[in-house]
Each structure stands twice: as structure tokens, then as C-alpha cells.
Amino acid sequence: MPNTINYKTVRKPQDFRLFSLVRKKGRMAFASAFYKFTKDPPALVLMHKKENFYPEIYLECVLQINDLSALMKNEFIIAEDTAYDGWKFYLDRYGHLMFQLRDKAPSYEESVAISHLSLATFVGMTFKVGFTVSGTKLLLLAAKDERQPMEVLFTVEDFKGLPPFFSKIEPTHLENKSSRIRIQRLTAYNTARFELFQGGAGKPNGCLVKTDFSGASRMFCAYHGNRELIDIYTGPEFCNTTSYWLFVRVTGAVKSKTKLRIHQHLDGRPNMCPVFFWSLDRKKWFRANSLKVTDERGAFNPLLEAPARDFYLASSIPFLETELRQVTQQLKRLPFVQITNIGRTVEKRDIKLLKLTDSTVPDVEKKHIALICGQHSPMEMLGAHFLMPMVDYLKKNKAILQQVVLYFVPIVNMDCAHWGGNGLNVNKLNTNRCWFKDLQPETSGILNYFKKLKHKGIQVDYFIDIHAGGTFRNHPLVTYSDNFYVGPTVKNIFKGKADAQKMIHKKHRALKLLEQYAGLRTIDHIEGSFRRALAQDYFRIAYPEAMAFSLELGTSSYFDPIKKESKVVDQQSLRIVGEGLLKAILAQISADAPG
Ligand SMILES: [Zn+2]
Known part of the structure; x- marks a missing residue:
């Protein structure tokens, strides 16, 4: 018997079903793999840990009435949780559909959602009502008859105190003989996506x-x-x-x-x-x-x-397992490319790092650039497309490889690349908050690799953590303010005012070069604060001499460094920005070089 609903168990909408209770010939037929049904008093009780489920619900109920006056008499409870901090889903005596939290803090108004429109104004003798909860969002739903799709009657976007999951659902009036309203069917699904259960859709026809x-x-x-x-x-x-x-x-x-x-x-x-x-x-x-x-x-x-x-x-220009395989197949033949598995994800997928350098020159004599991509969702793996234009540039300028090592991790969150998703890892954590504590397999793989290099006397000189997000203006860098370098966080890292001033100067030079070569304009940038959590934070303090940035690639627009105008993001733009980014980093590094 399954004891969970998750990204692996759901293939079709019906796989979200938590339970169904259907009146058949006067008796309630119950089906569920997750809840048990007790009759007296009627209650559906979750048999497994609520962590095994999504924090969402769609509850749907078919009700039958003999005449409309049934809706405008007494309050009728469809389902509730009678615990002191529970909730109540009901029809009030005017026929309004209501969802109410029992714990009325901070006020009654904030603990109740009301449909405003009385059901008596539109429903037939057999109709549907329901609600969905996801996070703090609640929808009240109704359909005039059983076969019609649900309509949204009322939405509360920020309903504080909604239960994250519904471990106990009590259809208190299920067998109330005196009631003129009858529950014919009660079904719950572990998703707030109610549209998936409205039937009515036709069959595919060629497409x-x-x-x-x-x-x-x-x-x-x-x-x-x-x-x-x-x-x-x-x-x-x-x-x-x-x-x-x-x-x-x-x-x-x-x-x-x-x-x-x-x-x-x-x-x-x-x-x-x-x-x-x-x-x-x-x-x-x-x-x-x-x-x-x-x-x-x-x-x-x-x-x-x-x-x-x-x-x-x-939703983006994908760089996933297939693209990674193609690129590594192609690049492993090049003499200056080494490919290493530096760790494994929660689900044991290899995390690959490509090291680009001329191995005839000892690494300790070189400058070191580290770029990581794709800590989050597949759409954020866009930055991995920078790899090929960078390789092409280095192929044409091989002498650079005697002076620098480029470490490139195309995809950190390989599990998310495999399954798709919004960017957390399988442990449901944001890996970009897990560089100092709560280390994840994904972050510790990268940390250990660079720690080993540090033991060999190798310092990172330039680090960028590349993300992406659609609605940014162009491609903003996330930088620390000048004040950060003279503030308390880094007091023990930069040994004095002179050091801090030197770093501020270096940062401004880096920003100028990034704008010049890659179109990463200072005016588009976002000033971030040090949070002791992000990859950028880690590299910022682990390597006091280094440049450390995050980069957010917009999928909408970029600023073209050659044409000097904002344009639409496409594959060609990724080549332009990718090559420009490498040039900007190299220019910075050679400006820093002693002598
Ligand atoms: Zn991100």
C-alpha cells in the first residue's frame, strides 16, 4: 500500500486522490489508501505522516436538496475539524458558502471566507461545492449542478492560519436525518489544482x-x-x-x-x-x-x-541531462578539458565539474576561476549555455590556458534537472541557503572539491554563481555594497582599511569590465546583503582576495555589449554574453596580476 503522494507516485490526476466517500443505495462507500473512515461520529483520519503529502488540498462535495429553502434555513456543516484550532466548511443560513478557522485570532473577519453570493441564487437540486488550500491561498468553489465544472466563487490570497494539511476531516452532518441537505459524495485530492477533476474535456484529435x-x-x-x-x-x-x-x-x-x-x-x-x-x-x-x-x-x-x-x-532554453551528456562527450576529447564527478545529489546523480586548463603548467602558478550553474530549477540552468562559447574562445586563445584554470559546474541540482521543478533539492531545501550550515550533498560536493584545492595552496580568484529568472531587467549581477567591505562581517578578513579599500576598488573595476565585455550593466545590478548562507557568501569570505558575485540571467532581455541596446534573449545572446563574461573575468585577473 502506498503511504505517500509525491512527484514519483503521481502519473495521472486521479493519483492525487486522498479519499472518496460516495452514497450508493443509501450507504456510504469509502475508498482510500491514506485515510481511515470512522462512522460514529463520521470522520476521515489520516493514517500516515502528513510530511508524506503535498501541503495542498482540493475538497469536493456533491450536495442534494429537495427545494431551495433547504439552503436558507439552518447552518449546514459540510466538513470540519472540531479540534480547538480546527476549521469549518459550511453553508450559513443564507446559503453562503463559508470557510472558517475556529481559532478566531486575530479577528473574526480575518478567520472567515464567505462566498458573498448565496448558492440559492444559482444552484439546482444536485450541485457541487468545494474549496482548495495551497499555502495561504483559499478558493471557495461551486458548480450549479454535479456535471458542471467548478467555478471560483471567492478567493482569499493571504488567509493567515490555514492548516498546511488536513489530517482530520469530519463530515459531521453526513447522516443527519433531519437535514434537508444530503451529502452524496465527498472527495479530496492532494492538490489545489481543482481544474484537473472537472471532466468535460474531450479526447485528443491528432495533436x-x-x-x-x-x-x-x-x-x-x-x-x-x-x-x-x-x-x-x-x-x-x-x-x-x-x-x-x-x-x-x-x-x-x-x-x-x-x-x-x-x-x-x-x-x-x-x-x-x-x-x-x-x-x-x-x-x-x-x-x-x-x-x-x-x-x-x-x-x-x-x-x-x-x-x-x-x-x-x-520555459527556458533547456540545459539538462541530455545537453550535459552531449557537451561532455564533445569536450572530453579536448586536451585541455578534464571532467570530474565532484559529488552526488540526494538521489545519487553525479555532479560534474569541467576543469579547463593547460595541464603542462602547474596549477599553483595559475589564476583560478570558478563558475557554478543551476542550483535551482531547470530554467535556471540557462547559464550552462555559457560553457561552449567559453570553450570556443579558449580554443582560439590557448595561451590563456597556461595562466588560468576555469572550473565550470554546468548543473548543480541534477535531481531537479531530471524531474523538473521549482528549484529546491529532493530534501526540499534551497541549496543556495546551505553553504554554511545544513550542508546538502550538492553543496558539500562543491565545497569539498575547493577545500582540497585550498590544501594544495590553490585559491579561487573569481567566483560567479549563475542563476536565472524571467522577469529581471536584462542580466543583473548581485553584488555587495561598498559598505560591506568596511563593515563588521569582514572585519577579521580584510586586515585593515587599506585592504578593504583595495577590494572596493577591485570590485568597481570588475563591474566596469563586466559591463564593457558582457553587457552586465551596473545600472541593472541588485545590491545584495551578506547572509552567511549563499554560495556567493561562502566564496566571498573563504577567498578574501577573490571577486564573488551571483548572476541572474533574465530570460526576457539582455543588454548587448556590442550593439549597446537591450534585446530579446536567444541562443545567440547567450553566446555573446558567455564569451563576454569570460573576457571580463580574464581582463580583471590580468589587471590583478603582480608586475
Ligand atoms: Zn536561483
């Missing part, structure tokens, strides 16, 4: 959305029996039942006619992935055409136009 390839994301499709429109719902990841990340293959579309409507993250914001890319062969990528970007409620819900008959579609 299919597939995930049968390496690196494909999880998703669910709703077909409508034609090739006009397909709804794509992003699927479960490590912590949530939806994701920013999408990577699928569409076949049999009608070019410029088929439309794909993307239902992304539950919060309704584009956040990390506002633009999409498509490819015929997974090698050459183009920006997808968004016909519409939001739904009528203003939530991000892009409608994309099919650019071809068969194509890949992704």
Missing part, C-alpha cells in the same frame, strides 16, 4: 502533448476533441503539485492555428518563467509567440501559438 523523452517535465493535458486548443497544466515537483517549469513535445499541431494554453504555477504570477521557447530538434531554440498572457482574472495563463507541426516547448 498530442508528450513527455516521453529525457528531461521532459511533468504535466497534465486537457484536450478538447480538436486541434484548436489544448490546455497544459504543469505537474507535480518536489514540494508543489504545479511548477513554473515546462518542457514538453507537441506533435501533430497545425502551424499558426493550434493554441496551447499554459496553466503554470498556482500563485498566478509569471515569476520565473514569463516567456517560452520552442525547437524542432532540441538544438536550435526560438522564442514562442504568446497570443495572450493572462486570464480574465489577471492570472498568468499564456496562450501560445503552435510554431510548427511537431516541436519541443520549454
Whole structure:
């Protein structure tokens, strides 16, 4: 018997089902692998640890009434948790749909959600009601009859105190003989994505959305029996039942006619992935055409136009296991490239580091550059595309390899590259908070590698942790302010005012070079603070002489260092910025070189 619902167990929407209770010939038929049902009083009780489940729920209930006055009489409890800090989902005596927290702090108004519209205004004799919870978001839902899809009656975006999971659900009035309202069916799913359970969608008709390839994301499709429109719902990841990340293959579309409507993250914001890319062969990528970007409620819900008959579609230009394999196959033949496994992820996937240098010259005589990519979601692995233009530049300028070593980790979060997701690791932690404590297999792999080098007398001179996120203006660097270098954090690291001033001067020179060569304009940058948590923080204090930055690559725009204007991100732009980044680093390093 399964005791969990997670990214491995869910293949189809029904795999989210927590339980179902159905009235059949006057008796309640119960089915669940996770809850037990007690009759007196009626209660559904979770049999496993709540940590085994997503912190989300969709509860759906079919109710039957004899006449509308049943809705406007007494309060009717559909389901509740009678614990002192529990909740109550009910119809009030005006027919409003209500969700209320029992613990009324801080005020009654803040502990209750009310549909405002009385159900008596629109429902038939058999109708559906329900709610969803994800984080602090609550939706109240209803459908006028059992077969209609649920509509959102009311939304509370920031409902403080909502339970993260529903371990106990008591349908108190299940067998209340005096009630003129009857519960015909009560079903719960471990996702707030209620749209997946509304039926009504047709069969595919020639056009299919597939995930049968390496690196494909999880998703669910709703077909409508034609090739006009397909709804794509992003699927479960490590912590949530939806994701920013999408990577699928569409076949049999009608070019410029088929439309794909993307239902992304539950919060309704584009956040990390506002633009999409498509490819015929997974090698050459183009920006997808968004016909519409939001739904009528203003939530991000892009409608994309099919650019071809068969194509890949992704929330970024993917660099995943397939791309890593291709690049390492190609590069391992080069005499100046060494490929090492420096650690393994939580799920034991190898983390690869490429070391680029001329091995005939001892490393202790060289300068050392470390670039890491992809601590987070697959969309953040964009920076790995910098590797090839950097290699091409070094091939043309081999003498540099006698003076520098470039260490490049294309993908840190290999598990997230494999499964897709929003960027935490399998332990549900943000690895970019785990460089000082809570060390993760991913961070300790990298730390140990560089610690070993330190023992051999090798210091890192320049470090960049490369991330990506869609809605940034161009590609911002995250830097420490000048004040940081004279502040208390680094008092013991920089041995005096002169040292600190030297570092500030070096930083400004680095920023100037990054703007000049890579288009990373100072005006676009973000001033970050030292948090004793991030990769950038670790390298900042472990190597006092080094430059240490984070870089956020926007997927929307970049500033072209040659044309001196903002342009749309594409594969060519990644080549330009990648090569420029290396040139800027090399220029900095040679300016620092003694003599
Ligand atoms: Zn990130």
C-alpha cells in the first residue's frame, strides 16, 4: 500500500486522490489508501505522516436538496475539524458558502471566507461545492449542478492560519436525518489544482502533448476533441503539485492555428518563467509567440501559438541531462578539458565539474576561476549555455590556458534537472541557503572539491554563481555594497582599511569590465546583503582576495555589449554574453596580476 503522494507516485490526476466517500443505495462507500473512515461520529483520519503529502488540498462535495429553502434555513456543516484550532466548511443560513478557522485570532473577519453570493441564487437540486488550500491561498468553489465544472466563487490570497494539511476531516452532518441537505459524495485530492477533476474535456484529435523523452517535465493535458486548443497544466515537483517549469513535445499541431494554453504555477504570477521557447530538434531554440498572457482574472495563463507541426516547448532554453551528456562527450576529447564527478545529489546523480586548463603548467602558478550553474530549477540552468562559447574562445586563445584554470559546474541540482521543478533539492531545501550550515550533498560536493584545492595552496580568484529568472531587467549581477567591505562581517578578513579599500576598488573595476565585455550593466545590478548562507557568501569570505558575485540571467532581455541596446534573449545572446563574461573575468585577473 502506498503511504505517500509525491512527484514519483503521481502519473495521472486521479493519483492525487486522498479519499472518496460516495452514497450508493443509501450507504456510504469509502475508498482510500491514506485515510481511515470512522462512522460514529463520521470522520476521515489520516493514517500516515502528513510530511508524506503535498501541503495542498482540493475538497469536493456533491450536495442534494429537495427545494431551495433547504439552503436558507439552518447552518449546514459540510466538513470540519472540531479540534480547538480546527476549521469549518459550511453553508450559513443564507446559503453562503463559508470557510472558517475556529481559532478566531486575530479577528473574526480575518478567520472567515464567505462566498458573498448565496448558492440559492444559482444552484439546482444536485450541485457541487468545494474549496482548495495551497499555502495561504483559499478558493471557495461551486458548480450549479454535479456535471458542471467548478467555478471560483471567492478567493482569499493571504488567509493567515490555514492548516498546511488536513489530517482530520469530519463530515459531521453526513447522516443527519433531519437535514434537508444530503451529502452524496465527498472527495479530496492532494492538490489545489481543482481544474484537473472537472471532466468535460474531450479526447485528443491528432495533436498530442508528450513527455516521453529525457528531461521532459511533468504535466497534465486537457484536450478538447480538436486541434484548436489544448490546455497544459504543469505537474507535480518536489514540494508543489504545479511548477513554473515546462518542457514538453507537441506533435501533430497545425502551424499558426493550434493554441496551447499554459496553466503554470498556482500563485498566478509569471515569476520565473514569463516567456517560452520552442525547437524542432532540441538544438536550435526560438522564442514562442504568446497570443495572450493572462486570464480574465489577471492570472498568468499564456496562450501560445503552435510554431510548427511537431516541436519541443520549454520555459527556458533547456540545459539538462541530455545537453550535459552531449557537451561532455564533445569536450572530453579536448586536451585541455578534464571532467570530474565532484559529488552526488540526494538521489545519487553525479555532479560534474569541467576543469579547463593547460595541464603542462602547474596549477599553483595559475589564476583560478570558478563558475557554478543551476542550483535551482531547470530554467535556471540557462547559464550552462555559457560553457561552449567559453570553450570556443579558449580554443582560439590557448595561451590563456597556461595562466588560468576555469572550473565550470554546468548543473548543480541534477535531481531537479531530471524531474523538473521549482528549484529546491529532493530534501526540499534551497541549496543556495546551505553553504554554511545544513550542508546538502550538492553543496558539500562543491565545497569539498575547493577545500582540497585550498590544501594544495590553490585559491579561487573569481567566483560567479549563475542563476536565472524571467522577469529581471536584462542580466543583473548581485553584488555587495561598498559598505560591506568596511563593515563588521569582514572585519577579521580584510586586515585593515587599506585592504578593504583595495577590494572596493577591485570590485568597481570588475563591474566596469563586466559591463564593457558582457553587457552586465551596473545600472541593472541588485545590491545584495551578506547572509552567511549563499554560495556567493561562502566564496566571498573563504577567498578574501577573490571577486564573488551571483548572476541572474533574465530570460526576457539582455543588454548587448556590442550593439549597446537591450534585446530579446536567444541562443545567440547567450553566446555573446558567455564569451563576454569570460573576457571580463580574464581582463580583471590580468589587471590583478603582480608586475
Ligand atoms: Zn536561483
